[in-house]
Every structure is written in structure tokens, then in C-alpha cells.
Amino acid sequence: MLSIKNLHASIDGKEILKGINLEVKAGEIHAIMGPNGSGKSTLSAVLAGREEYEVTEGEIIFNGKNLLELSPEDRAREGVFLAFQYPIEIPGVSNVNFLKTAINEIRAYKGLAPMEAKDFLARLKEKQKLVELDGKLANRSVNEGFSGGEKKRNEIFQMAMLEPKLAILDETDSGLDIDALRIVAGGVNKLKSKDNATIVITHYQRLLDYIVPDVVHVLYNGKIVKTGPKELALELEEKGYDFIKEEVNA
Amino acid sequence: MEAAVKTNTLKDRLYSEFETVKNSLLGSLQIREQAMESFLKQGIPNRKSEEYKYVNIDLVLKGEFAFSTDKTTTCEQIKHTKFLKDAIDIVIENGVFIEDLSNIKSLPKGLQVINITDASSNETFSKQYSKYADVNADTFIALNTALAKGGVFIHVAKGTVIETPIHIINISSTKENLIINSRNLIVVEPNAQVKFIESFETVDSSAKTFNNSMTEIVIDENAIVDYYKIQDENENGYLINTTQVYQKKQSVFSTNTITLSGSLVRNNLNIVLDDEHIETxxxxxxxTSGNQVVDNHTLVDHRKPNCNSxxxxxxxxxxxxxxxxxxxxxxxxxxxxxxxxxxxxxxxxxxxxxxxxxxxxxxxxxxxxxxxxxxxxxLDADKIFYLRARGLSETSAKKLLMHAFASEVVDTLKIEALREYVEEKIAKRFE
Known part of the structure; x- marks a missing residue:
């Protein structure tokens, strides 16, 4: 589904990603872990199409398409979803109205007619339940005045509504208490199918107790330096990132 | 039709127009003469005039202008300007009230709508006309008071609650450049409640209109008045719109000025809160787009304690x-x-x-x-990216954000049909 080859990216002339290779197949959950400053958020920003980052080398192929040639909206329409580490507040734009517009633009891209109002409402109700999001929140302006946990839940709610093929969760666990974490993880697990894939980007192992990855990658200094089964996350938790640094620098 | 005098300066032409209207029944001769005198003293503003330095009025008024025209629009032509289904429509064409095009045959009890040229025998009118707008405060107030020859006088009697909105429709329609001075007086008596919409539109026009339109509104004790303006003339429209409001004890006045188009729009909104517990x-x-110039001047004058604006x-x-x-x-x-x-x-x-x-x-x-x-x-780049990352095109992301920005003001329109009309207009603008 996703194939990243030798990806180099920089911002303001400073190289952050220094040759990333990653293969993600449908049905899989990948965790990307790493210390602060290793390039985790840069990777998610490059995947989503943030224009501040310049890709200097390498390629990203998503379901046969060159992702780097697509605009952020076309990536979303192809089925890439980024759950933001810091979701943006948009006063005056209602969550519901925004999602309706998003769904219908994605449908138009695929040559489909706008969604029937009753189908949309049904989906809204179902997915709200999935992430235990209060109906009132769904009707409010996007993220405006939401608590940290509500914002993260709203990201997963949007993901549920848009039904992406590839979801990238960027530090979705940061700032979440254990109840919110359980709800968010529960939402992600319920949305998992053999046709979609998830990349969980995180600093801590905690989230991976709830979202169990098939593969764990360690990102350090702009490169994936270690790949292993889910137990690798536990090892990292136990030993800290220093052992990775020592291994790399040895 | 009066032909425009071609050789003299605009000031001279305005003065000769004054000679022709000064003895009409609108206001006393004394009021008009004082106003004309004041106008001649203040003159037409130019770039050096502090209050008008961002609007090139002297340039707009270059060229020939007439003071009236034979042009009359038909009922069919102005149909679209009556955009509220259930409203009392008052049509003012080129500054003159046109009863045939209006819809004032069966007015609610307590509401009077009178052609301002027929109003001088009305006691309330004589008492209140030109009492609040100071001709020495602004040259366009002076000019309007000196030259006005059309408009309406609206009187809402004590305790009258009018559910149906009153829609004053100003239509500019001319084949030759035209200077218009239209004038309204609205008197709302104690405990009355009423909602107004005033719209400005161009219909079938092939020349400039310079509309110096003015409305005085007197709101008596405990009365509640909403006054919404929709300014939507085309590129031939040049509008100076003065609204002089005088509020008495415990009255509530809510106003919303929405400017969508027109080459030049200058709004002078002056509100005097002259007693306690008033809300404004x-x-x-x-x-704004193209080469449009829009200038909103507002003045809120708190004269007495315990008021909110x-x-x-x-x-x-x-x-x-x-x-x-x-x-x-x-x-x-x-x-x-x-x-x-x-x-x-x-x-x-x-x-x-x-x-x-x-x-x-x-x-x-x-x-x-x-x-x-x-x-x-x-527009905030982070917000645009967030929306695009959910599949919205850059254009529709921007549209959504602009709409959200505008909605804080549009949402204050308390008439639902009007709000929908304005929202549709705005949506079209952002296409």
C-alpha cells in the first residue's frame, strides 16, 4: 500500500529525514518510535503534504501513485489521513458542516454523487458513538474550546467519518489521560480492517498496549535504525532510547 | 427633465438646484437656508479633508450630473429587489418614494408610512424633522437637508409591535449621471417594536448615481428597533449613507450594515444615547473587491449613565x-x-x-x-492546511474560512429570511 524509498527531506535548508525506507501493507499496523527530534513529525508532515518541507531525494508510492506529486487534498482523497499532533481550532466552521464538505469533495474526486443527507446523518451517529464523542461537540466549531483529549477524540472521529485507507496517528497519545487513551485506541482498533493500514507515531510505548502493532520501527537521526516485532517497543520502554543511540553510534 | 447646467462649478449648480427646491414643503425654508449656508461653508470634501481623506469624493463628482430624471422602473424590473416574501415594501427610486411600486395598502394598526413631501402637516414630523442631524457637523448632512426632495416619513405609534419587517428599497436607475438627496424620518414611540431592512440596489442603469441618502431615527422610551442595511449597488453606484439615531430611556437599537458592492460606499452612523439604561x-x-472603496464611520455618543454599546x-x-x-x-x-x-x-x-x-x-x-x-x-495557513488535509480543495478551504469569519456578523441578523439571503449573496461572492 505504502512504499517509501530513500526519503530525504529538509526544512529551511536543514536536512531532517536522511533516507527513510518503509513498506506498509494493507491490514498492518506499524509503530514508528523514536526520541524527540528524530524526525517523526517531519515524516508525518511530509506524508500529508506540508509545503514547508522540501523533499530532496527519494519517493513515496501510495497504491501505485506518486504521493509527492499530489496536493494535500488529493492525498486525503486518495485515502491518506493524518491525525494531527496539535489539531487546529477553526472558529465559525462547524464540525458537521466541515465533514460534510470533506466527504463530498472526496466523493466528487472519485466521481461519486454527494452523500444523501440521511446517510450522512446515520454515519455521523454511528461514528460519534465509536469514539464516545458528545453530540454537542460534533455540532460545535472545529476544535474550538475543546480540551486536549476532546481534540484527539475529534481527530479519530474525523478519521472514522472519512474512512481512510492509510491513517497516520502523529503522537495521538500525547497529553491523553488513560480513559481518553483507551477511547482513542478503541476507536482505532474498531476501524481496523484487512483493507486499511495504520502508522502510529509515538514517543512512548503506552499507546501500544492498546493498539498492538505488527511491526515496530525505531527512527533516529532521520533514519529507521531498527525494525522488529511488537516486543521491540517493550524493550525500548525498558532500556530507553540510549541503547539505540549506542548501537547506532558504535 | 432638468438639463444639467454645464458651465458652472458643482457648487454653483447645487446652489441653483437649491433655488428650485427651497420652497417645497419638505422642512421649513429656514432649515433649508441654514443647511445650504453650512454646505457652502464646508464645501465638497477632497483628499485633504480629515473626515473624508480615504474617499475621493471631489473626483467622483467631476463631470456632469443631473438632479432628477424621468427614468422609472417597472414592477417587473424591481421584482428581485423585494427579496423578503413577507415584508412591507417601500420603494424609493432615485430618491423619490414610489407608491405604485410599494406595498403599503394595508398597514398594521399603529404604523404610518407617508411620502415625506406630504408629511409637513403631520405634527410629529414637524416637531422631529431635522432635529437630530446637525448640518454643521457634516457637509453631506447639510447638503441633504438643503436639497432633499423625497423619501418617507414612518411613524410607529406607542406600544405598537410590528412583526412584519419593513423593507425600504432604494433603487438607483438612470441613463444620465444623477445626484440624489433622499431623506427619511423614522419615529418610534414608547414601547413600540419594529424591524427595518434598508437595501440599496442598482436596476437598469447606464450612468453614475451619487446618492446622498440620509435617515433620522428617533427611538423613544423602552422601544426596540432593529435596522439592517444591505448595500448592493453595482459599479455605477456611489453612496453616502448617513444614519442619525437618537435613543431615549431603556430603548434597544440593533443595527447591521452589510456592504457587498458599489463603487464607493461611505457610511456615517451616528448614535446618541441620551438617557439611562439604553442598549445599542x-x-x-x-x-470589498476590484477598485471598490468602502468607508464606515461610526459615532456612539454616551451622554448618560448605565448604558451599553x-x-x-x-x-x-x-x-x-x-x-x-x-x-x-x-x-x-x-x-x-x-x-x-x-x-x-x-x-x-x-x-x-x-x-x-x-x-x-x-x-x-x-x-x-x-x-x-x-x-x-x-487567512491562517495552518487552518487552510488542516482543511486540505481532510480533502477540501484550497479554494473551498478558503471559502469556508471566509464564511466563518463573516458569520459572526451575519448571525446577528434576526430575520431568518434576510440571513439566508445575505448568506447566499456571500456564498456567491466567494465562488
């Missing part, structure tokens, strides 16, 4: 257009416990657009709560 809400929205003006400026917001608030010595708030926010979409914003607070009382704030910026 002023909102405004201007969407709340002001919010927002603008989106595109292309080479220019917008000005100048908001004065006076809190006089007696006006203790005043709450007066003002905010002006702008989005500048182009590098060539201009926004001038000037809050002016003059506070002479010491126990008051007043604040003002102003901001001008571009």
Missing part, C-alpha cells in the same frame, strides 16, 4: 479595493457605569488592497468599562 448593538460587514465590524478586502473603519466612542462626564466595546477585524486577501482602521475613544467619565481592538491579517 452596531455590527458591520464589508466585502457593543460594536463589531468585520471586513474582507480583495484586489485593489480599500476599506476604512473609523469608530468613535464618546463617554461624556455624566455617563458613569458605561459599558462600551468596539472591535474591528479584517482579512486582507491581496497585496494591493488597503485597510485603514482607526478606533477613537474619548472618555470623560471615570467609572466605565470600555475596550477596543483591531486586527488585520491574512
Amino acid at each position: 448593538h452596531l455590527n458591520g460587514l464589508y466585502l 457593543n460594536e463589531l465590524y468585520k471586513g474582507i478586502i480583495e484586489d485593489k479595493s480599500s476599506a476604512t473603519f473609523n469608530g468613535k466612542i464618546y463617554v461624556r462626564k455624566d455617563a458613569q457605569k458605561t459599558n462600551a466595546f468596539q472591535s474591528n477585524k479584517n482579512i486582507l486577501l491581496s497585496d494591493e488592497g488597503t485597510i485603514n482602521t482607526k478606533p477613537q475613544l474619548e472618555i470623560y467619565a471615570d467609572d466605565v468599562k470600555c475596550s477596543h481592538g483591531t486586527s488585520t491579517g491574512k
